[in-house]
Ligand code: SF4
């Protein structure tokens with residue numbers, strides 16, 4: 382037993398406990414702005430932490446880097462500029478919102494550690510281009526690491542649990558970890574590449590049950606250029622389909638992800654598969670809701686689902702809200718910031734979006 | 739004759755990505771691209787490590803180097819600690835430097851990516867932004883996305899965003915001073931040169947194929963061609 386415990390320690394990583402510098406994600410801001418807002422709110426208001434949201438930040442270039450329109454020297458120097466903003470703010474713990482960014486930053490720092498001449502080169506590039514200096518962060522963690530670290534504190538504040546109100550049984554969650562969280566450097570993932578714990582730990586702590594299924598670690602299919610170019614999207618949808626085909630038999634109530642690309646693709650490709658093939662993966666033809674970990678935490682903390690942004694998903698989440706027993710106002714769903722009703726999105730042909738009990 | 743292997747070695751990721759591949763095929767076994775395409779990362783590593791100049795040139799002109807999805811599953815699994823994904827990324831970089839990418843259908847798509855993600859970075863400081871994901875070019879995004887796209891300020895701001903305004907928050911305008919510094923970084927570190935190469939070679943190809951191409955933007959025949967065309971003949 383002690384031996385096992387010791388072995389598991391090798392799969393842990395250091396997660397700083399306060400004073401974070403936040404770096405926003407292009408994809409999360411665009412597709413799930415409510416999740417970034419909720420992360421900051423949870424940290425500041427529920428956990429009392431300090432986290433900086435600097436308006437001078439910009440893309441890490443990650444999507445461009447992995448689709449090969451940005452060379453590595455450029456990516457390293459753009460990352461260095463972001464680190465210099467953190468230095469200016471007087472912080473040392475860097476929190477990139479996106480899993481792609483997390484992968485890029487860990488790759489850049491690993492390169493600097495293995496090849497110090499690359500670090501020198503980057504320092505010179507940044508100095509020459511901008512006059513800036515930077516420090517390598519003491520700690521780089523993904524927001525899902527932080528929510529995982531404080532999962533018990535958050536549980537104590539939660540109004541709801543991942544328990545089916547009708548049956549009293551734990552709800553079944555599929556966890557999908559973004560490839561670049563643990564597959565580039567397993568030492569940077571809690572649980573390594575094989576047993577990443579961040580999402581599984583949240584689901585179990587908050588009352589649910591984690592579904593294990595054959596394609597659990599398979600990529601969602603983003604594939605960068607394989608999605609960005611319309612001609613290649615068959616690759617992307619085929620990978621998501623492989624995952625859903627594999628998980629269907631286990632009848633998951635929801636999918637939880639820690640990467641914005643994965644959340645979006647596993648949501649949108651369910652719609653595409655429904656419209657093209659008439660296939661849905663639940664018994665109500667509504668699809669399986671795919672949530673970010675902040676959306677899930679926010680729901681259980683009692684936040685309004687429509688402030689979290691659940692209506693921006695193509696697969697609607699009411700089935701899950703009802704199972705958990707969350708009260709919501711259906712009329713508020715299509716209302717904007719000004720309080721005006723914005724009209725409803727068009728209905729898909731095959732995928733059902735209106736929940737009837 | 740140019741020694742391609744030496745050129746590959748100039749990118750630090752090549753050293754990081756490949757040391758003595760033992761041809762075990764574990765990377766191919768785990769690879770999602772190998773399931774979808776006729777594609778084999780093991781073979782790519784093997785060809786490269788033979789240093790056979792002609793074969794490397796064939797690779798640089800091939801469709802195959804463009805099939806990888808950069809998921810990095812191969813890096814997690816390789817028993818030698820190699821990263822075929824990095825080797826492929828360096829091959830792609832060299833292919834674009836030498837203009838070989840226009841020889842393949844999948845390679846030519848780099849123009850579509852440069853004109854979208856590449857230009858977004860320098861113009862607005864985002865790789866992707868709501869305003870750049872036009873539902874007309876993204877039918878897979880579905881009707882909810884169209885609704886959000888048409889009501890972006892109302893919806894993003896309801897979710898705590900700061901859509902196209904100055905100050906902190908999601909989808910804010912990134913200030914000009916920041917963009918200027920990012921642009922200078924691109925100029926100094928080879929990013930702008932790479933963009934220029936993609937532009938120049940693509941224009942050459944457009945001319946050869948009598949396809950119209952504009953100096954900017956995505957409203958031109960060559961863009962749409964590289965973005966949409968799937969001949970289904972690219973797999974040899
Ligand atoms: S897994 Fe590694 S050693 Fe095996 S074929 Fe692939 S690159 Fe070579």
Ligand code: SF4
Nearest residue numbers: 769806807809810812
């Ligand atoms: S990174 Fe590319 S080569 Fe490696 S497993 Fe993923 S798709 Fe295959």
